[in-house]
Amino acid sequence: MSYPQDCWYVAATSDEVGDGLVSRRILDRSVLLFRLSDGSIAALEDRCAHRPYPLSAGHREDDLVVCGYHGCTYDASGRCVRMPGQDNPPWGAQVRAFPVLERAPFVWIWTGTPGGERLRPPPSTPWLQGDGWSSVGERRVVAADVVLLHEHYLDLTNVFEMHPELVPPGIEALPPLEEVIVSEMSVAYTRELPQAPLAPWEAKVSGLDRLESFGRRETGTFVTPGLHKQTYSIIGPDGPELELVRTHGFTPESSGVTHVFLQISWRGGSLSSDAGAQLAGVFHEMADRDVAVLETMQRCLDEDPTPRRYVNVKADRAALRARKIMQSMVEEERAD
Structure with a gap:
């Protein structure tokens, strides 16, 4: 038996996610976690949309993540906002962003069916x-x-x-x-x-x-x-x-x-x-x-x-x- 995908799971503890980039393998997916300037937490697929390189191997520019391979730059929604060598990123240049909910000490993540997170909230603790x-x-x-x-x-x-x-x-x-x-x-x-x-x-x-x-x-x-x-x-x-x-x-x-x-x-x-x-x-x-x-x-x-x-x-x-x-x-x- 495998495991359910449509479920909230703990991605990290609150103290693990700070200014740096946190990479974690969750339900066979590579996930990148980082805390934004407003204190909220973003979670993106840890892969550049251009080539199969982990975004966690790059660096941050304020609330943006810059891929360490070619410099493709992503916002917290997963949209590529800068593509070196051309004026505008190509259409569809984005990575998946995952819903996140922080209830200290846990950071919950939904990697299942998009939109399904609204039907099954994370458990109260x-x-x-x-x-x-x-x-x-x-x-x-x-x-x-x-x-x-x-x-x-x-x-x-x-x-x-x-x-x-x-x-x-x-x-x-x-x-x-x-x-x-x-x-x-x-x-x-x-x-x-x-x-x-x-x-x-x-x-x-x-x-x-x-x-x-x-x-x-x-x-x-x-x-x-x-x-x-x-x-x-x-x-x-x-x-x-x-x-x-x-x-x-x-x-x-x-x-x-x-x-x-x-x-x-x-x-x-x-x-x-x-x-x-x-x-x-x-x-x-x-x-x-x-x-x-x-x-x-x-x-x-x-x-x-x-x-x-x-x-x-x-x-x-x-x-x-x-x-x-x-x-x-x-x-x-x-x-x-």
């Missing part, structure tokens, strides 16, 4: 825009297909094997995945964990008494093919003591390679002074292990001489629903 939340993030390029990534994070039963130090003491298995909520374009599940003392990382981050017992609520949501959201709350007698949101922007570079834009967000009443640094370290190490497994699975798929049928289990319910949504989107686009 209010927890990344303040209101008591703090966030820290990182970007990775993972040699695994975007479908594998969504499936991996919709099934956290692997935590006991892959991340045992994160599990609260006394919890030996996750409750069965009984409730999966499915809409036309999204999949979500919720788990309530039994009361248990704090794991070492929970105590360090939350500032709570390690000897007390707390409940936990864990959710996972396939928001769109380009966004995955997980929440994890430590619940005290009066409500949440610590709320965490792990946000993944998944953007296919090509089949088998995915850009991952990770944001860890948190809020709580008695957090430690270095909660951000603690969380960044915990989830960075967790991502290292996840990536190693995901890239190994992709290599196994690539090495199989013929497609193999794997067994599904109850914990795969949400992952299989997400795969089905993505597959139906791809099939609909091919039919159109």
